[in-house]
Amino acid sequence: MKNLLFLSILFFPILLFGQDQICGNSLLETLQERELPGYKDVITQTILDAKSSVTYRDGDTLTIPVVIHILYNNDAQNLSDNVINTQMEALNADFLRENENAFETRPIFQDVAGTANIEFKLADIDPNGNSTNGITRTQTSVQSFINIDIAAYFEAIIACGVDLFDPESLAENIECITEFVNLELDLMKSSATGGIEAWDVNRYLNIWVCNMSVDIGGTESPFILGYAYPPVEAPNWPDGTIPEDIEQKDGVVIHYEAIGPNNPSNMTLLGTNDQGRTATHEVGHYLGLRHIWGDGDCTMDDFMDDTPVADSNSQAAGMTCAELHTKDSCTEDDLPDMIENYMDYSVETCYNMFTQDQVDLMRAMLEGPRSSLLEGAVLSAYEDRGDQYSLYPTLTDAKVTIKGDLSIGMILTITDIQGRMVYLGDIDTPSIDLSEYNDGLYIIQLQSDNRNVHTSKVMKF
Numbered sequence: 001m002k003n004l005l006f007l008s009i010l011f012f013p014i015l016l017f018g019q020d021q022i023c024g025n026s027l028l029e030t031l032q033e034r035e036l037p038g039y040k041d042v043i044t045q046t047i048l049d050a051k052s053s054v055t056y057r058d059g060d061t062l063t064i065p066v067v068i069h070i071l072y073n074n075d076a077q078n079l080s081d082n083v084i085n086t087q088m089e090a091l092n093a094d095f096l097r098e099n100e101n102a103f104e105t106r107p108i109f110q111d112v113a114g115t116a117n118i119e120f121k122l123a124d125i126d127p128n129g130n131s132t133n134g135i136t137r138t139q140t141s142v143q144s145f146i147n148i149d150i151a152a153y154f155e156a157i158i159a160c161g162v163d164l165f166d167p168e169s170l171a172e173n174i175e176c177i178t179e180f181v182n183l184e185l186d187l188m189k190s191s192a193t194g195g196i197e198a199w200d201v202n203r204y205l206n207i208w209v210c211n212m213s214v215d216i217g218g219t220e221s222p223f224i225l226g227y228a229y230p231p232v233e234a235p236n237w238p239d240g241t242i243p244e245d246i247e248q249k250d251g252v253v254i255h256y257e258a259i260g261p262n263n264p265s266n267m268t269l270l271g272t273n274d275q276g277r278t279a280t281h282e283v284g285h286y287l288g289l290r291h292i293w294g295d296g297d298c299t300m301d302d303f304m305d306d307t308p309v310a311d312s313n314s315q316a317a318g319m320t321c322a323e324l325h326t327k328d329s330c331t332e333d334d335l336p337d338m339i340e341n342y343m344d345y346s347v348e349t350c351y352n353m354f355t356q357d358q359v360d361l362m363r364a365m366l367e368g369p370r371s372s373l374l375e376g377a378v379l380s381a382y383e384d385r386g387d388q389y390s391l392y393p394t395l396t397d398a399k400v401t402i403k404g405d406l407s408i409g410m411i412l413t414i415t416d417i418q419g420r421m422v423y424l425g426d427i428d429t430p431s432i433d434l435s436e437y438n439d440g441l442y443i444i445q446l447q448s449d450n451r452n453v454h455t456s457k458v459m460k461f
Contacts, residue, residue, distance in 0.1 A: 061096075062366050064373050065123040067199045068135045070256075071188055071210040073143055076265045077256045079209065084122075084135055087260040090276035091283065092119050094342065094351075101352045105340055106325065112306040114359035118366065120205065120283075127200050142194035144211045145187045146223045152181050185227065186249050198248055202372040202457050205286065206251030207279070209259050222268065226254040226278045228285040231369035247394065252282045275348035284343050284354070287362035287370070292343045298330035302343070304357040308335035313345035321350040371443060372457050389446055389454040391432075398435040400458055402446070406430060413445040434460045 066088070072078035093099045097115040105113050122134025160176035188195035188210045198206045213220040229250050257266045258278035266274050293310035294300030301309075309330040314337055324346055327337040339346045340353050354362075366374060389404030406428055414423035414432075422437065432444065439461050446454045 061117045061119055062363065062374055064118065064120050064205050064366075065203065066120050066134060066205045066207060067123050067126075067132075069188075069196050069198075069206065069208045070135065070137045071140050071142070071145070071195055071208065072137070072256075073140055073211060077211055078137065078139075079256060079259060079263065079265070081133070081135060083260040083263050086262050087276045087279055088120060088122060090261055091279050094277065094280040095119065095283075095354075097353075099352060101349070104321075105353045106336075108335065109338060109340065109353065109355075112355045112357075113353045114356035116354055116359045116362055118287075118362065123199075123204055127203070136196060138191075138196045140194040140210075142187070142211075144213050144215070144220075144223075145195070146183075146212045146214055147187065148181055148183050148214060148223065150214060150216060153177070156181050185253070188253060189249055189251075198251060201247050201250040202455070205283070205373060208251065208253045209256050210253070212253070212255040222255050222257060224255065225258040225269075225273055226252065226282040228252040228282040230285055231288050231365045244395075252279070252286050254278055254282060271347070273348050275351070277342065277348040277351050280342045280351070284358070284362070288365040289343050289354075289358055289361065291345075292338055292341050293329075298332070304355060304361070306355040306357045307341060307343075308333050308338050310337045310344075314339040314350075315345040319347075321347065324350060369441065372455050391444060391454075391456040391458065394457065395459050395461065396434065397461055398433065400432040400434065400444070402427075402430045402432065404446075404454075409448065411447045413447070415443040415445070416440060434458070 068084050070077075070079055070084075090099075095116040095118045097113070102113075123132055124134065126132040156177040156179075160173040162173050162177075187193040188208045189198060191197060195208070195210070198204075212223050212225070214223045229246070232246060232250075255278070257263065257269050258273050259276065260266075261274065261276045263274070263276075289304075290302040291313065292302050292304070292307045293313055294302045297311040298309050311329040314324055314327055321339070324339045325336065327339060328335075329337055338344065338355075339350055341358075342351050342354055343358070344351075389402060391400050391402055393400070410427050412423065412425060412427040412432065413421060414437075415421050416438075422442075427446075434442070437460055440459070442458050442460065444456050444458055
């Protein structure tokens, strides 16, 4: 009987962790902060900078090209095109506010509900100019892309003083836990570790779909359902904090059971995360949004003025949306918790809105740090993309080299992060000198006589 009780106690924290870690972004930020001190401050400043440069235009729909990388170890993980297509439909419905349950936004929040007017389209041209359906499939020998040492995890639970009966305790001690547990989150992004490399992250939103479960005694349980890198190509990065391989990591990762509202493999997530809105939540992070409770108590901020403060997420097993509507974790603001917001943790059928401030921020990110994604959407419309160019290095203190044929005549355009054109002219040399420019992010565009265009982002520091 003692052995059975001991096993029950061991299972309890991992189940709590699996529930609490619907989104792995707080874990991701903790790991990045350890490698790159100052990372969290920079992400915060990026959000504040984007808010100050909002140029939201209500009528414009911004289109992002997407590539879905499916990594599968067995047939259940090799999701069909139909599952992917319905996921794309659900993602677009949420960002266009065409979701069927939009009318369920409570009256107290209807005035702040916003329409992002952002749509996502599976890519029709790959990085080599070939036709594609926007889906790659890679069979892998990797059982799970979460390589956590379960024994070390349990030791960390004890050493960090996690209260097994308080789900919030796990989140509060995540930094302590990661000191004990060796965890890598980006193994699916390299063929060397059983994954697949990103397509050009400046032109495509890369979404990796793979297994992120842990195995305990032969039973698999999702460890996290997804995570995303927020925009980091902003001009406020301090020296030494830009991840050298960000162009190999940037994008979204989603556990295969959490993809699509018609996923036949989502059995463990039925009734909680089965509407395809893990993708909505993670793409929100990718476009700069934070969790609405600020990953802390009532004093923490998500930097959105129209989201009520909260001291916790709204995850509650077995509770209905109506029951969650009573949640008011910070009573001083006279507003209930916004459990219907896509950036909370709640049952996915309860999600139905972004706020206008969240919409403005995401669009500012698309018009700034992630603007080349929109350029990429324009590029994909060209049938003839015979002129191939590349620029390197993309991180430089002075010069950038152009690789490609300049004999046909090229026009060079350089635009800064605020959208100001700082240079326009012909170019016939294979070098661009940025030494006289201020440090920051620049969009460099090369256009040939036959109107083929190449766009790159370059960070001068």
